[in-house]
Each structure stands twice: as C-alpha cells, then as structure tokens.
Amino acid sequence: MDEYKGKTLSWHLADGVVELALNRPPANEIGLAMLDDLERFVAALPALETKASALILHSEQKAGFSAGADLRELYEEAQKMDTSSAAKGVRIFLERIHGVLNRIDTSSLTTIAAVHGVCFGGGFELALVCDLIIADKMARFCFPELRLGLIPGFGGIPRLKRDIGNGVVRDLLLTGRSINATKGLSVGLVSQVAAEGEALRAARSTATQTTKFDRATSAAAKHFIKPLPADELRCEIDIFCDLFTRPAVMEGLRKFVENTGAHPYLP
Amino acid sequence: MKTIDQTTDEILDLAATHFNFPRAELVATDDFYRKLGIDSLQALELLTRLENHFGVELPDYEVQGVSDFHTLATRIQARL
Numbered sequence: 287m288d289e290y291k292g293k294t295l296s297w298h299l300a301d302g303v304v305e306l307a308l309n310r311p312p313a314n315e316i317g318l319a320m321l322d323d324l325e326r327f328v329a330a331l332p333a334l335e336t337k338a339s340a341l342i343l344h345s346e347q348k349a350g351f352s353a354g355a356d357l358r359e360l361y362e363e364a365q366k367m368d369t370s371s372a373a374k375g376v377r378i379f380l381e382r383i384h385g386v387l388n389r390i391d392t393s394s395l396t397t398i399a400a401v402h403g404v405c406f407g408g409g410f411e412l413a414l415v416c417d418l419i420i421a422d423k424m425a426r427f428c429f430p431e432l433r434l435g436l437i438p439g440f441g442g443i444p445r446l447k448r449d450i451g452n453g454v455v456r457d458l459l460l461t462g463r464s465i466n467a468t469k470g471l472s473v474g475l476v477s478q479v480a481a482e483g484e485a486l487r488a489a490r491s492t493a494t495q496t497t498k499f500d501r502a503t504s505a506a507a508k509h510f511i512k513p514l515p516a517d518e519l520r521c522e523i524d525i526f527c528d529l530f531t532r533p534a535v536m537e538g539l540r541k542f543v544e545n546t547g548a549h550p551y552l553p
Numbered sequence: 554m555k556t557i558d559q560t561t562d563e564i565l566d567l568a569a570t571h572f573n574f575p576r577a578e579l580v581a582t583d584d585f586y587r588k589l590g591i592d593s594l595q596a597l598e599l600l601t602r603l604e605n606h607f608g609v610e611l612p613d614y615e616v617q618g619v620s621d622f623h624t625l626a627t628r629i630q631a632r633l
Contacts, residue, residue: 313594349594404597424601428613463612466601 317356350403400489411442428464444518
C-alpha cells in the first residue's frame with residue numbers, strides 16, 4: 287500500500303521517500319486509534335522497504351510533533367475497570383506500541399523525524415526510533431512521565447541511552463524539564479536545526495540525499511550501528527507495569543487530566 | 554551585560570511581537586498569562602522564544618509559578 291489515509295495519520299511514497307504524517311488533533315496524542323493506524327503502517331512497511339530509501343515522520347498539527355500518550359484516554363479507560371484489569375490493558379497496549387516502534391527502529395529505510403513544537407513523552411519516544419531528528423528552532427523535547435509516578439513506556443529511555451548516553455537520560459528523566467532544539471543539537475539528540483517551520487523541508491532534502499546510496503549498503507550500515515536494546519526495552523515494560531498499579535499513578539493522571547495550568551506537564 | 558531593565562524591555566518587545574499584542578499596553582508587572590491570554594502550549598512557545606532570543610537555557614522548574622515579566626527577566630538575568 288503506497289498510500290493510506292487513516293483517522294490519525296497518512297502516508298505516501300514518492301521518489302523513493304515515504305512520508306508518514308501524524309494528524310490527530312490537538313497534538314497527535316498517541317492512543318488506541320493512532321496505535322491502530324501505526325500498526326497498519328508497520329504491516330505495509332515490508333513492501334515500502336522494497337521501493338523506498340527513506341522514511342520521514344512528521345506532524346500536520348500546528349502544536350507540534352506529538353504531545354505523547356493519550357493520557358485522557360488512558361485515565362478514562364482505567365477508570366472503567368479494576369486495577370488488575372487496567373494493568374493488563376496497559377501491558378497489552380505497551381506490547382503493541384513496542385512492536386510498532388521496534389519495527390520502525392529496525393527498518394532498512396533511513397528514517398528521519400521532522401520535529402516542530404512539542405515533542406513530549408510518547409511523542410519524543412516516537413521521534414527517538416528514527417535514525418535522525420531534524421528539528422525546527424521552536425521544537426521542544428521532554429520526558430514528563432515522572433510527574434505521573436511513571437517512567438516513559440514507549441522505549442524512550444533505552445533508545446536515548448543507546449543514542450546519546452546515560453547522563454542526558456538522567457537529566458531529562460529525573461528533572462522532567464524540557465529542552466529546545468539547540469540544546470538537543472548540542473547533546474547529539476538533534477542532527478540538524480532548521481528555521482521555524484522548515485524542519486520538513488530540511489528532512490526532505492536529507493531524505494533525497496539518502497536515495498543516492500545503495501540500499502543494501504545503507505541497511506547494512508544501519509544494522510551494524512543501531513542495535514535494538516531489546517533486553518532494556520523488555521525491562522522497561524515490566525517496570526512501567528509495576529509502577530502503574532500504584533494509587534499515586536491514578537491520582538497523577540487525574541490531576542493531569544483536570545489541570546488547566548500553564549505547565550500541566552510539571553508537578 | 555544587560556541590565557534588568559534592558560532584559561525586561563526585550564521580553565516585552567518579544568511578547569508583543571509574537572503574541573500580536575500592543576507593546577504600549579505591556580508593563581513589567583503584568584501577569585503575562587492573563588494579559589496575553591496564553592495557554593500551556595503558548596507558554597512553552599514563549600519559553601522557547603526567550604531561550605532562543607537570549608541564548609540561555611531556562612529549565613521549566615525555574616520559571617514555573619513565574620507570571621510577571623519582571624520576575625521572568627530576573628530568571629533570565631541569572632542565566633546570562
């Protein structure tokens with residue numbers, strides 16, 4: 287399937303480059319509907335990999351790349367069931383999203399996240415599966431999960447550690463602070479900083495460059511340099527699910543859902 | 554080194570420009586959330602614009618609870 291338009295995203299293939307556009311108002315929150323669409327994309331990926339050299343992930347939402355997991359949906363679904371059932375549901379969701387993200391992470395395509403605006407939590411984790419992050423100067427990255435009594439659950443810690451080291455992970459994880467694209471560039475998170483609104487153009491230019499190389503060579507190089515941190519990813523799911531059963535988490539989710547403050551991602 | 558008044562003026566100029574608000578109606582003691590009517594995403598945008606303009610890092614927790622331009626300027630001064 288070279289083209290697809292779903293409820294939360296669309297993709298198309300042109301000139302050897304696949305563009306996957308997230309488009310779920312208000313800020314591409316990742317819930318069940320987007321997970322369904324991402325699974326459709328991953329099912330189509332083997333065929334796309336035979337025709338393309340690069341994949342660009344970007345957002346059509348003005349607010350940014352993605353604000354992360356759909357915490358409102360998570361809270362509302364969890365309220366409908368007892369703690370044990372909610373924990374099982376969360377584990378199933380995490381297993382599914384890990385399946386999607388691991389597949390994109392290890393795709394033979396050269397993958398580029400074109401990021402603007404908010405790139406928080408699960409959205410940050412989605413960007414981290416890509417080989418390159420190209421961010422416009424207004425992009426902002428953050429792991430706000432500790433405020434909820436949780437850790438990032440979509441593989442962000444192992445991937446950030448793999449890519450740029452433990453010190454940066456500790457800073458972002460343990461403070462919950464957000465950083466801009468320039469800081470991201472200085473720590474090696476971001477590959478290129480573009481002018482405001484120009485990240486997608488820069489990503490397209492970079493993707494076109496990758497189409498000039500032999501696909502098998504690019505894929506071999508990527509396979510060699512970017513191993514999947516499989517054991518840590520499994521461990522992350524277990525830790526997340528253990529933490530999720532604590533009453534403090536539901537209270538944190540409730541506060542977040544009801545918070546109308548200027549910094550709802552911070553305690 | 555900028556003075557606190559210079560920094561405050563630059564913040565007011567930036568806020569007026571990017572939130573399309575009359576500069577003459579902004580003063581240092583204004584509650585910028587109320588005066589500009591900004592939401593959480595716009596607060597982040599303001600934070601990023603200030604970081605880019607002044608070339609500093611402003612950890613979210615240092616500006617959390619800050620709602621007037623003058624105090625914001627003091628936080629920035631401490632990072633210049």
